[in-house]
Amino acid sequence: MRSARPNIGITAATETVSYGAWEDVPAVMSPAGYVRAVQRAGGRPVLLCPDPEDTRDPGELLDLLDAVIITGGAGDLDPALYGQEPHPEAGPVQEERDAYELSLARAARQRGDLTLGVCRGMQMLNVVYGGSVEQHLPDVLGHEGHRVTRGIFSDHEVGLEPGSLAARAVGGETTPVKSHHHQGVREAGPGLVVTGKDPEDGAVEAIEDPEKPFFLGVLWHPEEDENSRVIEALVSKVMELKESTEVKSAGGR
Known part of the structure; x- marks a missing residue:
């Protein structure tokens, strides 16, 4: 019998979009x-819409999933989540999305659920652990190379610690990546x-x-690179554990 595809939750956000004859319509979406x-x-994508009940108690939702991807997006995290005032370059805040993803990520951490945070999602994972966000990287890096042109991904290299989950996920100690961000990690959470x-x-x-089976945040966008193995690594970990x-169950019979 063919094994069931694992259910991979993908967080979505309420955005204003235009399509066909419709303009400026609220829509719940996540990049394809x-x-x-x-x-x-080999996974089954399940879009996760911000929901008040799941925000209050995400356990029932997470029980339906095999892994969660906390996605990137246009809005920045609310600086109040990590005890800062907004930077002049900080983008719009999506309070409903922040509350929802924060609740999911906290519960996933507590349960040990397989979790991947991408860009904004990486920052959310860091905040869940008590870390902080650098609100405008050009202030400390001295350049805007991680978001050269708005709406176009920048290409650069990333170096990874040997033996780390990140290195195993990409299949090496260096990897080309696609970036589009102006924020990042200031201090990693304990x-x-x-x-x-x-x-x-x-x-x-x-x-x-390192204490979790798969709890990883990356600042780049693996979903935009068909050669990236990061999301494949997440799904493969689900299948391995299944x-x-x-x-073990068969051996116990």
């Missing part, structure tokens, strides 16, 4: 790159380890919890 990457990896940096400017590019559980 996440969906396609999960499908290529329990998280910095395992990836931009070798040119030292910007933090990957964080992870197979291990099935073998």
Whole structure:
């Protein structure tokens, strides 16, 4: 019998979009790159819409999922989440989305659920661990190389710690990445380890919890690169754990 595809939750946000004859319509959406990457990896993408009940108690939702991707997006995290005032360059805040993703990420951490945070999602994972966000990286890096042109991904290299989850996920100690961000990690939260940096400017590019089976944040956008193995690594970890559980169950009969 063919094994069921794992359910991979992909967080979505309420945005204003235009399509066909309709303009400026509220829509719940997530970039299709996440969906396609999960499908290529053999998973079933499940879009997670901000929901008040799941924000209050995300356990029932997480029980339906095998892993969660906390996605990137246009809005910045509310600086109040990490005890700062807004920077002049900070983008719009999406309070409903912040509350929802914060609740999901906290519960996933507590449960040990497999979790990947991408860009904004990486920053959310860091905040969950008590870390802080650098609100405008050009202030500390001296350049805007991680978001050269708005709406176009920048290409650069990332160096990864040997043996880290990040290195295993990409299949090496260096990887080309696609970036589009102006914020990043200032201080990693207790329990998280910095395992990836931009070798040119030292910007933090990957964080992870080595005590969890798969709890990884990356500042780049693996969903926009068909050659990236990061989302595939998440889905593969789900399948590995499922197979291990099935073998143990069979052995107990």
